[in-house]
Amino acid sequence: MNHSKRNTFAGMTRISVCLIAGLFALLTLTSGTALSETKKKTGGKTSKPVKTIAVTFDDLPVVRVYESKERRAITRSILDALHQRKIISAGFVIGDNIDSDWELLAAWLEDGHVLGNHTNSHQDLHTTEPELFIRDIITGARTIESFLAGFGQKKRYFRYPFLHYGETNKVRSRIASMLKENHIIIADVSIDTEDYLYNLTMESIRFSTDSTTYDKLRQEYLEHIMEALSKAEFLSDKIAHRPIKQIMLLHVNRLNAMFLGDLLDAIAGQGYKFISFEEAIKDPIYRKKDNYFGPNGISKLERIARSDPKFRPDDF
Numbered sequence: 001m002n003h004s005k006r007n008t009f010a011g012m013t014r015i016s017v018c019l020i021a022g023l024f025a026l027l028t029l030t031s032g033t034a035l036s037e038t039k040k041k042t043g044g045k046t047s048k049p050v051k052t053i054a055v056t057f058d059d060l061p062v063v064r065v066y067e068s069k070e071r072r073a074i075t076r077s078i079l080d081a082l083h084q085r086k087i088i089s090a091g092f093v094i095g096d097n098i099d100s101d102w103e104l105l106a107a108w109l110e111d112g113h114v115l116g117n118h119t120n121s122h123q124d125l126h127t128t129e130p131e132l133f134i135r136d137i138i139t140g141a142r143t144i145e146s147f148l149a150g151f152g153q154k155k156r157y158f159r160y161p162f163l164h165y166g167e168t169n170k171v172r173s174r175i176a177s178m179l180k181e182n183h184i185i186i187a188d189v190s191i192d193t194e195d196y197l198y199n200l201t202m203e204s205i206r207f208s209t210d211s212t213t214y215d216k217l218r219q220e221y222l223e224h225i226m227e228a229l230s231k232a233e234f235l236s237d238k239i240a241h242r243p244i245k246q247i248m249l250l251h252v253n254r255l256n257a258m259f260l261g262d263l264l265d266a267i268a269g270q271g272y273k274f275i276s277f278e279e280a281i282k283d284p285i286y287r288k289k290d291n292y293f294g295p296n297g298i299s300k301l302e303r304i305a306r307s308d309p310k311f312r313p314d315d316f
Helices: 003-042 068-084 103-111 130-150 169-183 196-205 211-239 253-268 300-305
Strands: 053-062 091-094 114-117 156-158 185-188 245-251 272-274
Touching: 053 253, 068 103, 068 253, 091 103, 091 130, 091 156, 091 300, 103 114, 103 130, 114 130, 130 156, 130 169, 130 253, 169 185, 196 211, 196 253, 211 245, 211 253, 211 272, 211 300, 245 253
Parallel strands: 053 091, 053 245, 053 272, 091 114, 114 156, 156 185
Antiparallel strands: none
């Protein structure tokens, strides 16, 4: 190769190296800028799947043990806690609990919440003949039907009392078929709490003037809820391999009238975003079948986990 060709080749090589170096620098700068923007949006942390939860309430309008004035105060306190945090919930009505307190149910619907049927007299399917249980469902549905229609609620929901779905496949299938034929959606839960037990303690101390007594109960109750959340997260990961849209069950009682705001803030502090029940119930996990026929009233996740794997459907 002559001298002029070598110079030409060397010059082209230097230009190519410069171009490659410049392109690499540009790519590095662009990637760095994108990473910097991502860190700004996430606070410098790796983004995680969003955890979502819907909060629901049983035994509406209010647990029967309370007088009229208390029932109004409990309802208003719970609705205020939800409203202040812009949370849309769902409540499940026992027909016999209504008495003349239709305005309490109206308050839920006026605030944008949805209502469902919890039977007329809160019968236990595990101790009631299926046809009598179906009659109780129908009576409860008829009690609130015109009310729901008047407020424009489109869908109809039902939650089993005690989370008892039937101790045999025959009984469960009979009830489920009736609900499906009437276009009624089963309102499953993924987080079943024992707030009713803590409410018994609340009732026993409600005349106490010692604030530390209430503080102790509040702390114990919140710890119970956090444990229930952790359990549901563990089961979600084990069964669905993802964060499902959780649905928590609570009751309309004095305990939640006092501590619901603290409870909701504690849940948010665990990284949860609140969603409506109607959004949460669309999660595919609630359409999964299970074959748990035991005596306990447990969450959907627990029923799946306790199902016999030899008979578990393929979609598990």
